[in-house]
Amino acid sequence: GAVVSQHPSRVICKSGTSVKIECRSLDFQATTMFWYRQFPKQSLMLMATSNEGSKATYEQGVEKDKFLINHASLTLSTLTVTSAHPEDSSFYICSAADSGGAYEQYFGPGTRLTVT
Amino acid sequence: QQQVKQSPQSLIVQKGGISIINCAYENTAFDYFPWYQQFPGKGPALLIAIRPDVSEKKEGRFTISFNKSAKQFSLHIMDSQPGDSATYFCAASKNQAGTALIFGKGTTLSVSS
Numbered sequence: 536g537a538v539v540s541q542h543p544s545r546v547i548c549k550s551g552t553s554v555k556i557e558c559r560s561l562d563f564q565a566t567t568m569f570w571y572r573q574f575p576k577q578s579l580m581l582m583a584t585s586n587e588g589s590k591a592t593y594e595q596g597v598e599k600d601k602f603l604i605n606h607a608s609l610t611l612s613t614l615t616v617t618s619a620h621p622e623d624s625s626f627y628i629c630s631a632a633d634s635g636g637a638y639e640q641y642f643g644p645g646t647r648l649t650v651t
Numbered sequence: 652q653q654q655v656k657q658s659p660q661s662l663i664v665q666k667g668g669i670s671i672i673n674c675a676y677e678n679t680a681f682d683y684f685p686w687y688q689q690f691p692g693k694g695p696a697l698l699i700a701i702r703p704d705v706s707e708k709k710e711g712r713f714t715i716s717f718n719k720s721a722k723q724f725s726l727h728i729m730d731s732q733p734g735d736s737a738t739y740f741c742a743a744s745k746n747q748a749g750t751a752l753i754f755g756k757g758t759t760l761s762v763s764s
Protein backbone atom coordinates (compact mmCIF):
# COMPACT_ATOMS: atom_id res chain seq x y z
CA GLY A 536 0.00 0.00 0.00
CA ALA A 537 0.81 3.74 0.06
CA VAL A 538 2.16 3.97 -3.47
CA VAL A 539 2.75 7.27 -5.20
CA SER A 540 3.58 7.37 -8.89
CA GLN A 541 5.07 10.12 -11.02
CA HIS A 542 5.02 10.53 -14.76
CA PRO A 543 7.22 10.94 -16.64
CA SER A 544 10.28 9.59 -14.85
CA ARG A 545 12.59 11.50 -17.18
CA VAL A 546 11.97 14.35 -19.57
CA ILE A 547 14.21 16.42 -21.80
CA CYS A 548 12.80 19.61 -23.22
CA LYS A 549 14.04 22.62 -25.09
CA SER A 550 14.45 25.98 -23.42
CA GLY A 551 11.25 28.02 -23.58
CA THR A 552 8.85 25.07 -23.68
CA SER A 553 6.55 23.85 -20.90
CA VAL A 554 6.61 20.49 -19.19
CA LYS A 555 3.88 18.84 -17.11
CA ILE A 556 4.66 16.33 -14.38
CA GLU A 557 1.90 14.18 -12.88
CA CYS A 558 1.79 12.84 -9.35
CA ARG A 559 -0.76 10.18 -8.42
CA SER A 560 -1.58 8.42 -5.18
CA LEU A 561 -2.49 4.92 -6.35
CA ASP A 562 -4.07 3.28 -3.32
CA PHE A 563 -5.10 6.09 -1.03
CA GLN A 564 -6.69 9.49 -1.15
CA ALA A 565 -4.51 12.52 -0.61
CA THR A 566 -6.10 15.80 0.36
CA THR A 567 -2.64 17.32 0.41
CA MET A 568 0.29 16.76 -1.89
CA PHE A 569 3.68 18.41 -1.78
CA TRP A 570 6.17 19.25 -4.50
CA TYR A 571 9.90 19.22 -3.82
CA ARG A 572 12.97 19.98 -5.84
CA GLN A 573 16.28 18.26 -5.22
CA PHE A 574 19.69 19.21 -6.59
CA PRO A 575 22.49 16.61 -6.71
CA LYS A 576 23.77 15.60 -3.30
CA GLN A 577 21.42 18.03 -1.59
CA SER A 578 18.34 17.76 0.54
CA LEU A 579 14.76 18.15 -0.62
CA MET A 580 13.56 21.71 -0.98
CA LEU A 581 9.83 22.23 -0.55
CA MET A 582 8.40 24.19 -3.46
CA ALA A 583 4.69 24.19 -2.73
CA THR A 584 1.84 22.57 -0.86
CA SER A 585 -1.08 21.47 -2.99
CA ASN A 586 -4.56 21.03 -1.54
CA GLU A 587 -7.33 19.36 -3.50
CA GLY A 588 -9.75 21.86 -4.92
CA SER A 589 -7.88 24.97 -3.83
CA LYS A 590 -4.90 27.07 -4.86
CA ALA A 591 -1.45 25.83 -4.00
CA THR A 592 0.64 27.52 -1.35
CA TYR A 593 4.12 28.35 -2.60
CA GLU A 594 7.26 28.64 -0.54
CA GLN A 595 9.14 31.91 -0.48
CA GLY A 596 11.23 32.37 -3.57
CA VAL A 597 9.27 29.94 -5.73
CA GLU A 598 7.64 31.64 -8.72
CA LYS A 599 4.00 30.59 -8.80
CA ASP A 600 3.59 31.73 -12.41
CA LYS A 601 6.49 29.57 -13.48
CA PHE A 602 5.63 26.45 -11.50
CA LEU A 603 1.90 25.92 -11.98
CA ILE A 604 0.32 23.41 -9.65
CA ASN A 605 -3.12 21.89 -10.03
CA HIS A 606 -4.69 19.42 -7.59
CA ALA A 607 -7.90 18.51 -9.34
CA SER A 608 -8.73 15.30 -7.48
CA LEU A 609 -7.86 13.41 -4.32
CA THR A 610 -5.42 11.25 -6.27
CA LEU A 611 -3.83 13.59 -8.80
CA SER A 612 -1.66 16.69 -8.63
CA THR A 613 0.25 18.18 -11.56
CA LEU A 614 3.24 20.47 -11.73
CA THR A 615 3.78 22.42 -14.94
CA VAL A 616 7.12 24.09 -15.46
CA THR A 617 6.40 26.95 -17.86
CA SER A 618 8.95 28.53 -20.18
CA ALA A 619 11.60 26.18 -18.89
CA HIS A 620 15.23 27.29 -18.73
CA PRO A 621 18.39 25.25 -18.16
CA GLU A 622 18.49 26.37 -14.53
CA ASP A 623 15.14 24.59 -14.01
CA SER A 624 16.90 21.29 -14.67
CA SER A 625 16.52 19.29 -11.50
CA PHE A 626 14.95 16.27 -9.83
CA TYR A 627 11.32 16.99 -8.97
CA ILE A 628 9.64 14.82 -6.36
CA CYS A 629 6.09 14.83 -5.11
CA SER A 630 4.73 13.42 -1.89
CA ALA A 631 1.22 12.70 -0.73
CA ALA A 632 -0.23 12.68 2.76
CA ASP A 633 -2.80 9.99 3.46
CA SER A 634 -6.16 11.62 4.15
CA GLY A 635 -7.25 8.58 6.12
CA GLY A 636 -6.02 9.89 9.44
CA ALA A 637 -2.34 9.07 9.57
CA TYR A 638 0.06 11.83 8.68
CA GLU A 639 2.74 9.82 6.98
CA GLN A 640 3.91 11.24 3.68
CA TYR A 641 4.77 8.95 0.84
CA PHE A 642 7.04 10.04 -1.95
CA GLY A 643 6.90 9.41 -5.65
CA PRO A 644 9.92 8.08 -7.55
CA GLY A 645 10.81 11.52 -8.88
CA THR A 646 11.06 13.12 -12.31
CA ARG A 647 14.41 14.09 -13.78
CA LEU A 648 13.94 17.24 -15.86
CA THR A 649 16.68 18.32 -18.23
CA VAL A 650 16.25 21.58 -20.12
CA THR A 651 18.53 22.01 -23.11
CA GLN B 652 13.32 27.68 14.46
CA GLN B 653 12.26 25.69 11.44
CA GLN B 654 15.60 23.96 10.98
CA VAL B 655 16.44 20.35 11.47
CA LYS B 656 20.18 19.81 11.87
CA GLN B 657 21.54 16.42 10.81
CA SER B 658 24.94 14.89 11.35
CA PRO B 659 27.24 13.47 10.19
CA GLN B 660 27.17 14.49 6.54
CA SER B 661 28.73 11.16 5.57
CA LEU B 662 29.40 7.92 7.33
CA ILE B 663 31.40 4.82 6.53
CA VAL B 664 30.62 1.68 8.49
CA GLN B 665 31.88 -1.85 8.17
CA LYS B 666 29.46 -4.63 7.37
CA GLY B 667 27.84 -5.84 10.55
CA GLY B 668 28.52 -2.60 12.40
CA ILE B 669 26.09 -0.07 13.85
CA SER B 670 25.32 3.09 11.89
CA ILE B 671 24.20 6.08 13.94
CA ILE B 672 22.79 9.29 12.48
CA ASN B 673 21.75 12.19 14.66
CA CYS B 674 19.26 15.02 14.26
CA ALA B 675 18.32 18.02 16.36
CA TYR B 676 15.40 20.39 16.08
CA GLU B 677 14.44 23.70 17.61
CA ASN B 678 10.71 24.05 17.14
CA THR B 679 8.97 22.53 20.15
CA ALA B 680 5.74 22.38 18.14
CA PHE B 681 7.20 19.53 16.06
CA ASP B 682 5.71 16.24 17.08
CA TYR B 683 6.26 13.86 14.20
CA PHE B 684 9.76 12.67 13.31
CA PRO B 685 10.24 10.36 10.32
CA TRP B 686 13.36 8.99 8.69
CA TYR B 687 13.62 8.48 4.97
CA GLN B 688 16.01 6.39 2.91
CA GLN B 689 16.90 7.47 -0.60
CA PHE B 690 18.84 5.62 -3.26
CA PRO B 691 20.40 7.53 -6.19
CA GLY B 692 17.83 8.55 -8.77
CA LYS B 693 14.90 7.40 -6.62
CA GLY B 694 12.39 9.12 -4.39
CA PRO B 695 12.76 8.93 -0.60
CA ALA B 696 11.15 5.95 1.09
CA LEU B 697 9.67 6.18 4.57
CA LEU B 698 11.78 4.01 6.85
CA ILE B 699 10.50 4.55 10.35
CA ALA B 700 8.83 7.36 12.29
CA ILE B 701 8.28 8.31 15.90
CA ARG B 702 6.05 10.62 17.91
CA PRO B 703 7.25 12.21 21.16
CA ASP B 704 5.09 10.10 23.44
CA VAL B 705 7.69 7.32 23.22
CA SER B 706 11.46 7.42 23.63
CA GLU B 707 12.30 4.59 21.30
CA LYS B 708 10.80 2.73 18.36
CA LYS B 709 12.26 -0.34 16.74
CA GLU B 710 11.43 -1.93 13.41
CA GLY B 711 13.71 -4.76 12.44
CA ARG B 712 17.28 -3.51 12.30
CA PHE B 713 16.21 0.14 12.47
CA THR B 714 15.68 1.98 15.76
CA ILE B 715 14.76 5.59 16.46
CA SER B 716 15.82 7.02 19.81
CA PHE B 717 14.06 10.20 20.85
CA ASN B 718 15.08 12.67 23.57
CA LYS B 719 12.35 15.25 23.97
CA SER B 720 14.15 17.39 26.56
CA ALA B 721 17.25 17.65 24.40
CA LYS B 722 15.19 18.02 21.23
CA GLN B 723 17.22 15.33 19.54
CA PHE B 724 16.49 12.07 17.79
CA SER B 725 18.68 9.50 16.15
CA LEU B 726 18.54 6.55 13.79
CA HIS B 727 20.44 3.40 14.62
CA ILE B 728 20.97 0.76 11.96
CA MET B 729 22.05 -2.49 13.53
CA ASP B 730 24.04 -5.12 11.63
CA SER B 731 24.59 -2.69 8.75
CA GLN B 732 24.66 -4.27 5.30
CA PRO B 733 26.04 -3.07 1.96
CA GLY B 734 22.43 -2.79 0.77
CA ASP B 735 21.89 -0.13 3.42
CA SER B 736 24.27 2.18 1.54
CA ALA B 737 22.07 5.16 0.72
CA THR B 738 21.32 8.70 1.79
CA TYR B 739 19.25 9.05 4.94
CA PHE B 740 17.17 12.09 5.76
CA CYS B 741 15.59 12.93 9.07
CA ALA B 742 12.56 15.18 9.07
CA ALA B 743 10.13 16.82 11.43
CA SER B 744 6.69 18.33 11.27
CA LYS B 745 3.69 19.26 13.32
CA ASN B 746 1.32 16.36 13.67
CA GLN B 747 -1.55 17.76 11.67
CA ALA B 748 -2.86 17.06 8.23
CA GLY B 749 -1.39 19.10 5.44
CA THR B 750 1.78 20.05 7.25
CA ALA B 751 4.98 19.91 5.24
CA LEU B 752 8.04 18.06 6.46
CA ILE B 753 11.20 19.97 7.32
CA PHE B 754 14.16 17.89 6.20
CA GLY B 755 17.69 17.62 7.49
CA LYS B 756 20.52 17.93 4.97
CA GLY B 757 21.01 14.19 4.71
CA THR B 758 23.66 11.63 5.59
CA THR B 759 25.35 9.50 2.97
CA LEU B 760 25.98 6.07 4.43
CA SER B 761 28.46 3.67 2.88
CA VAL B 762 28.65 0.17 4.29
CA SER B 763 31.82 -1.58 3.28
CA SER B 764 31.90 -5.31 2.76
